Amino acid sequence: MHLTQLKLTNFKNYVWQEIACSPQINCFLGLNGMGKTNLLDAVYYACMTRSHTGVTDVHVVRHGADFFRIEAHFQIEGKSEKVVAKVIPRKSKVFECNELVYNKLSDHIGAFPVVMIAPGDTEMVTDGSEVRRRFLDNTLSQIDRSYLNALLLYNKVLQQRNAALKQFAEQRQFNAGLLEVYNAQLIAPGTLIADKRRAFADTFGEVLQQVYATISGGHEVVDSQYESKLNDRPLAALLAEATEKDRLLQRTTVGIHRDDLALTLDGRSVKQFASQGQLKSLVLALKLAQYEMLRREKNMRPLLLLDDIFDKLDKNRVQQLLELLLQQSFGQIFITDTDEQRVREILSKLDTPFHLYHVEAGVATLAHTA
């Protein structure tokens, strides 16, 4: 699968922009704050129906404009697919594929798999469990429609349950019956999510180990373990036992929204013991393993968006990485960087078709094709 053309209207700092893409490597070069990352984010948006940074659409639309539009043309096994997003923040959000409007945005997710590697990724290792849950959800949602549906259902019921617990406290009364109803509604989607996360984590651990060994050349054993209270006891029992605690804390204290994906290096917690170099390699390995999982499950190559990759790796390592990616006939790659010299040097050694764009203050111009 690859993107052939991208058209943006009022997306972030772009008034109007058209990008013709190379099926292999596409580079966006320019100074900081010119809009390189925004181009990657537009591709991400077209695939995932939202911005990679997690901001709301109010912050995605160009300052002063009231709508934005993304048109993306894809090629999948010789067939062309046209995806259009038309968004008026706070009013309407429409996604179309080949002129057909989706009833639910979630129906679009997974049709055009994508992986983005960005400087902020280190938080996957350094921050709390929420970031790693989001990583699991992001990957599994692209692979499995039933997972995404279960997750949406679970989160809605969870919100209602938490709101009910708050209401009990405000009104100084307690309705155990209502809480039991919410528990019953959480069990089916919650159990399905836990089962799928567990199965995924098993395979993912192996893939992660392989990728880590390739890119770091190190001999450490990296492992990922799915941590959840649901591993030991069924959700129904956990929820029932937590009733008193939930009542006091006014929120739901057990469930799949508390899970974690624990990462270890030689059996020791990464967060505490890994060196800076190991951290960088691990973060990259996590994302490339995600890519590999998507490739296996979807049977096509996801788009790979590399934002500011030189932040993580030096020039030689980037070249190695790209060689590795191209050898394994990775799909289409999008790269941003500030240093044109550096990128040109690497590209000249690779002998791969590419498009090189200069990005300046919300305008991208094609500078070189090969």
Next chain:
Amino acid sequence: MNFSSKLIEEAVQAFASLPGIGKKTALRLVLHLVNQPTEQVEQFAEALTRMRQRIQFCETCHNLSDTPLCTICANPHRDRSVVCVVESIRDVMAIEDTAQYRGLYHVLGGIISPIEGIGPGDLNIDTLVQRVQQGEIREIIMAVNPTIEGDTTIFYLSKKLKDFDVKVSTIARGVAFGGELEYADELTLGRSIVARVPYQTGEGLRGREEF
């Protein structure tokens, strides 16, 4: 909009305060009333005031009513052993329009949604339990919207009613009449396959009233 008359302006504003009516439609309605005989406009205004002053909620089913007991609850020909539970009065009207139902109703006045600040205590649930307690009711039909909150409400009610000798059913969910399978969404089609019904001879044929 500029008005030569303060009276017209006030009337326009009154109409425009109604849902779905903008300034221009409001003006059109007001100018129409200006051309009507005074008497007729008085009747119009009086109908509204009288409605607002005298309308009440049925003390049994909470439907809108002119009298303490609504016409449906008071009708001796209706089946008192079946009660259809709905969210709002509009749902009563929708089901009445089908002319397929001869039982009674119970209007909840909303749906359980703590996010919107609506808990079970804000709905007409206790009166439903009391009605069932009286023992005449054999079946409760839950005709609540098929949403997550709807499921919560049905589940909650069925728990409240589980100690009584009453059958609880829900309206069927599935493919729309006159619809095409190809265009039904996965969830609906999936549910209709799982909750399929035995075929009864001739059941699938359209009745005369549908043509």
